Amino acid sequence: xxxxxxAQVFAEEWPRVVATLRRDWGDLDLAxxxxxxxxxxxxxxxxxxxSPDRPGAWxxxxxxxxxxxxARRDRRFAERLPALADHHLREPAQASGLxxxxxxxxxxxxxxxxxxxxxxxxxxxxxxxxxxxxxAHAFLVSEPAMAKRLVRAKAKIRSANVPFAxxxxxxxxxxxxxxxxxxxxxxxxxxxxxxxxxLVRGDLCDEARWLAGLLSRLLPxxxxxxGLVALLAFTDARRPTRIDGDGALVxxxxxxxxxxxxxxxxxxxEVLARAQALGKLAAYQLQAAIAGAHSTAPSLxxxxxxxxxxxxxxxxxxxxxxxxGLNRAIAVGMAFGPAAGLRAVGEVAGDGALDDFxxxxxxxxxxxxxxxxxxxxSASYDRALDLVTNDVEAAFLAARLGSLAAGGDxxxxx
Amino acid sequence: MQYMLLLYSxxxxxxxxxxxxxxxxxxxxxxxxxxxxxxxxxxAGEPLHPIDSATTVRVRDGQTLTTDGPFAExxxxxxxxxIIDVDDLDAATEWAARVPLAPYGSVEIRPVMQIxx
Numbered sequence: 001x002x003x004x005x006x007a008q009v010f011a012e013e014w015p016r017v018v019a020t021l022r023r024d025w026g027d028l029d030l031a032x033x034x035x036x037x038x039x040x041x042x043x044x045x046x047x048x049x050x051s052p053d054r055p056g057a058w059x060x061x062x063x064x065x066x067x068x069x070x071a072r073r074d075r076r077f078a079e080r081l082p083a084l085a086d087h088h089l090r091e092p093a094q095a096s097g098l099x100x101x102x103x104x105x106x107x108x109x110x111x112x113x114x115x116x117x118x119x120x121x122x123x124x125x126x127x128x129x130x131x132x133x134x135x136a137h138a139f140l141v142s143e144p145a146m147a148k149r150l151v152r153a154k155a156k157i158r159s160a161n162v163p164f165a166x167x168x169x170x171x172x173x174x175x176x177x178x179x180x181x182x183x184x185x186x187x188x189x190x191x192x193x194x195x196x197x198x199l200v201r202g203d204l205c206d207e208a209r210w211l212a213g214l215l216s217r218l219l220p221x222x223x224x225x226x227g228l229v230a231l232l233a234f235t236d237a238r239r240p241t242r243i244d245g246d247g248a249l250v251x252x253x254x255x256x257x258x259x260x261x262x263x264x265x266x267x268x269x270e271v272l273a274r275a276q277a278l279g280k281l282a283a284y285q286l287q288a289a290i291a292g293a294h295s296t297a298p299s300l301x302x303x304x305x306x307x308x309x310x311x312x313x314x315x316x317x318x319x320x321x322x323x324x325g326l327n328r329a330i331a332v333g334m335a336f337g338p339a340a341g342l343r344a345v346g347e348v349a350g351d352g353a354l355d356d357f358x359x360x361x362x363x364x365x366x367x368x369x370x371x372x373x374x375x376x377x378s379a380s381y382d383r384a385l386d387l388v389t390n391d392v393e394a395a396f397l398a399a400r401l402g403s404l405a406a407g408g409d410x411x412x413x414x
Numbered sequence: 415m416q417y418m419l420l421l422y423s424x425x426x427x428x429x430x431x432x433x434x435x436x437x438x439x440x441x442x443x444x445x446x447x448x449x450x451x452x453x454x455x456x457x458a459g460e461p462l463h464p465i466d467s468a469t470t471v472r473v474r475d476g477q478t479l480t481t482d483g484p485f486a487e488x489x490x491x492x493x494x495x496x497i498i499d500v501d502d503l504d505a506a507t508e509w510a511a512r513v514p515l516a517p518y519g520s521v522e523i524r525p526v527m528q529i530x531x
Contacts, residue, residue: 111503113503113507159525159527160417160503160523160525161415161501161502161503161525162502162503163501163502163503163504
């Protein structure tokens with residue numbers, strides 16, 4: 001019973017406690033340790049009818065007490081104690097300060113002086129409160145390796161004095177894009193694992209959506225934050241149907257749309273409208289518009305393909321890469337026919353830079369298949385199979401190829 | 415907090431020694447160094463002679479071994495340094511980005527370890 005109350009408040013209160021204690025002491029390690037101690041004590045002490053009215057305040061006060069206890073035992077902190085102790089014990093955690101403290105924690109964990117994989121690990125540990133072993137498991141590395149990654153990142157933060165602060169306005173967009181990239185990477189790692197037989201690792205998708213939601217509460221006026229929230233909601237809405245009972249990939253056109261998560265789609269629609277109302281067109285928002293066009297369409301044919309092509313055009317104007325160009329080519333194929341789609345592929349891949357990218361070849365294969373060119377389609381599937389690394393995607397491509405060889409029967413039954 | 419800025423560039427990058435381009439670059443270096451002094455951030459800073467003047471010393475089994483040249487052959491070589499005193503890594507990064515060599519070389523930022531006395 002007491003454990004479930006602690007679990008209920010954990011997601012909300014963990015980053016607040018870590019952020020407050022980190023600001024108090026200027027030390028991430030200490031903040032993380034005493035936050036963990038405070039939650040452990042809550043798990044022992046909170047019972048039915050015996051829990052604090054304001055769990056957050058209780059947790060912060062407990063963590064602060066533990067920090068002082070620790071400082072009394074540890075010389076490294078004892079030196080700073082006289083200047084800090086009174087201020088710690090008296091100052092209440094105010095709402096506005098809490099927002100800045102949490103933003104400072106997030107921007108610090110995603111500081112550009114840290115490697116992207118360190119940013120991801122730190123964000124999941126310090127902001128989302130995942131344990132080292134959970135993060136190690138999610139990213140398929142050993143627990144000691146992940147622990148080392150975290151220790152090294154925290155050592156750099158300390159020795160190089162990496163600032164944990166809300167960036168000044170002129171840097172905010174740049175710094176925010178690094179934070180959003182971390183959240184998006186956590187989501188895609190959950191959504192399409194590159195090297196594991198399981199295609200969707202839902203926990204990471206949940207964590208990414210939670211992180212994006214936290215950011216949108218801390219920065220409610222930033223269209224790209226809202227764009228990311230909407231993008232993740234629309235994409236995640238299709239999670240229940242992306243793989244079948246045997247673990248095989250199910251194409252968008254074959255997914256049972258009645259099983260898509262209506263609540264997630266409604267959230268995506270509402271948040272995307274808020275992002276668009278801010279009147280600042282940017283990448284996540286456009287990707288959300290595309291994902292939304294899919295997730296709200298009654299069927300593949302009844303999808304707003306022209307609108308999707310336009311959104312891809314805008315993404316390319318904003319500097320979208322060749323993957324965006326390939327996705328656009330598929331949409332062009334749906335809107336204007338497979339021959340037009342293949343011409344669009346040619347525009348993207350003409351220079352040969354994508355020849356080692358399986359997605360180029362599976363895209364061409366699909367368009368050739370739609371054109372009825374079995375020879376070209378099977379050659380492209382062969383090439384894609386040589387290059388693909390995810391087992392589930394490989395099985396899917398093999399099935400497509402097999403259906404061509406069997407006489408062109410579509411495995412989806414069309 | 416003190417940071418060392420290590421200024422690296424390929425020997426053929428940037429203006430050649432004695433060229434008019436190098437003369438034209440000098441005021442930028444002067445302005446940069448003066449900017450550090452005015453900001454109260456300057457601790458030290460000097461250019462180094464070219465890499466062919468380097469000698470590397472190792473002591474192995476009590477023997478001092480000297481080698482002509484740098485410790486490791488790399489494309490970009492250390493050409494000078496600054497030690498600056500600023501608040502945090504963001505401030506150090508701003509100064510590093512303003513070093514005149516940054517557009518054609520690279521500036522490594524290393525926090526200077528504070529030895530308690």
